[in-house]
Amino acid sequence: MVQERESFRSRTGSVLALAGSAVGLGNIWRFPYMLSEYGGGAFLLVYILCIVLFSLPIMMSEFIVGRSSHVGAADAVGQLEPRGLWKHYGILAVGIPFFTLCYYCVIGGWTLQYLADSCLLSFRRAGTDEAIQGMFGNLVASPVRPVVLDGAFLLVTALIIMNGVHKGIEKCSKVMMPVLFFVMIFIAVWVAIQPGAGQGMAYLFRPDFSKITPKVFLAAMGQSFYSLSIGMGILITYSSYLDRKIGLTQTAVSTIIADFVFAIIAGCAIIPALFAYGMPTDQGTGLVFKTLPVVFSRMPAGGVVSVVFFFAVLLAALTSAMSLFEVPVSWLIDRYQMSRVGASVLVFVCAFAIGALCSLSFGVLSGFTVGGRVLFDLFDYTIGNYLMPLAGLVIVIFVGWKMSRNVILDEVVGYEYAQNEQYHRRWRKLLLFMIRWLAPAAVISIFLSGIL
């Protein structure tokens, strides 16, 4: 079975698939908003520090587990350590991405609608700002549209995954990611030449160290985990498809840089646009679906920019959804020897059934709440605040304290070890320290801050 296992075929393809999972709504709306709110340039320094000290070691831990076990996230830990409770990690590793997929595709569906609205020039035609902003409320309150859109988005994702790791995920990422990159650059440049945008740029990056509090550290850490798809089983599953010759450190660093660059470009595209058109910068979730359509309705060539922008959001959401979809599919294939098509159909049906309920959270099912939260928010809150940090914690403790150091050494530096022994020995020591101490401390503090 090991020989038959699918894999990525090239280093570029592997990095682009990983970057595809990482780059998503987290980069496009969450990061720009945090950057402008939490001290601009000063937040940027904190964010970089968090990535290097905490996210990199956790990402490396997931890579080490994935590639050394050579199976998807569900069975990876159990395969390396069949004794004790470790094998139950698989439940988290499949459950989290599956349930995330259920509500992530709802947002993907909204994006489809907004792309269609942009093509039909609906924002321009709506007339007033209130009418444009009201379109979102109408969409999510409808009893049919969000369900159909959710299904359509999920179906596209399923069709890509059915084509396999190389032909589906890798090939699509190789096309989508460069397109996404150029599209975002185009928007950033167009926005930069609008009058008043310069002020927004200054606001975005001005370093304000007085805003850096412990809370901001936690926010930066949480953002870097979410943005890099850490604690989801995704990195384990994707790294199990990595070729032995590919250096894990290089792959992790390339993925991190790609994610960071996208976040910065998105920041340069969005915040200055809000400034140029006098819109508030603190709209959180409303930013993409309420505030930006108003900006586009006022901007010269806004119709085109709007189409291009929602197309970019769609691509970003799609490559992230692919990675979520792949985790349960690879589990069904590895564990139950299902065919890829059969596994994809099964995941599609289950995710659609639950996703349909989530997509009605703001309409028909808005009265159905658990702990005061509608279904969609409940998924988002529970996964983001509890389950992802928990899964991240288990994996770093496993790699740092349970796995053999030789396996770690083999995985991290094996391939290039002979070339620069001294350097790699030092890197491995530092990495082990980060995995054993820094990363768990970081995850525990996020965990506690979510609870307290």
Ligand code: PHE
């Ligand atoms: N990393 C994605 C983003 O930045 C979000 C995501 C998390 C997607 C986990 C898939 C899995 O938006």
